[in-house]
Amino acid sequence: MRSMPDTDPTATTHTDGLTVGQVSARLGVTVRALHHWDEIGLARPSLRTGAGYRLYTAADLERLHRVVVYRELGLGLDRIRAVLDDAGTDVPAALRAQRAQVAERVERLRRLGTGLDRMIEAQERGLLLTVEQQAAIFGPDWDPEGPVKARERYGDTPQWRQYAERAADRTPEEWQAVHDATAALDRDLAAALDAGAAPGSGEANALVDRHRAVFAAYFPLTREMQVCLARMYASDPGFAAHYDGVRPGLAAWFRAAVDASARAHGIDPDAATWEE
Secondary structure, eight states: OOSSOSSOTTOSOBTTBBOHHHHHHHHTOOHHHHHHHHHTTSSOOOEEOTTOOEEBOHHHHHHHHHHHHHHHTTOOHHHHHHHHHOTTOOHHHHHHHHHHHHHHHHHHHHHHHHHHHHHHHHHHHSOOOOHHHHHHHHOTTOOTTHHHHHHHHHTTSHHHHHHHHHHHTOOHHHHHHHHHHHHHHHHHHHHHHHTTOOTTSHHHHHHHHHHHHHHTTTSOOOHHHHHHHHHHHHHSHHHHHHHHHHSTTHHHHHHHHHHHHHHHTTOOGGGOOOOO
């Protein structure tokens, strides 16, 4: 610890130098930083007043200017000391190395900015595909306003935020894979119904588990949430029309299969609630 005060509260100017407070104000550097640089011998004031207060000369101020410049460029204090004091230091090489690091940092920030833009857009729109891309992936019957309507209906839920986080990074090829997995599941659900697979059977339970895995492309789906979702598939006219369009009676069969699977895992379907 230093015994001398940091600044002279009675002194405002000195003909032979500047006080710590004056240098701090002039360079935009904290008094604490100046004290630290003094303590490690990086930039020390050369003079003292008769009362023992530190004073920085013009030469001291010039060195401090250089310290501040190199510090702004991102050089560490040890590296700055070498640049200022070591005659053998290749200053251009040191600055080029720092320039390369700055360029890398700028590129990382650029990617971060792009990612944030996509995240914002995904939260607002839900699906970052053009109308043409949506039609190519989901088919000509796809409603491009569907994600907008979903945002209006579910935008304040945790599940929408989870969905948007996944959608922000998803490429058209990945969306195609999601669509293909969903279409394949629909076909296999229809085949199980045609084959007479009973809800609660091994085949039906495997399809229920597969549905949760496929649906995880949107957000994590617990068994209780799946019960609620299957209930909506059977009761909502739009969802029921989709599943019954795949195979008549499929919406009701799938709900029964989900309920049976839930009971096998100790869940009462009638008491199941959606988890926020």
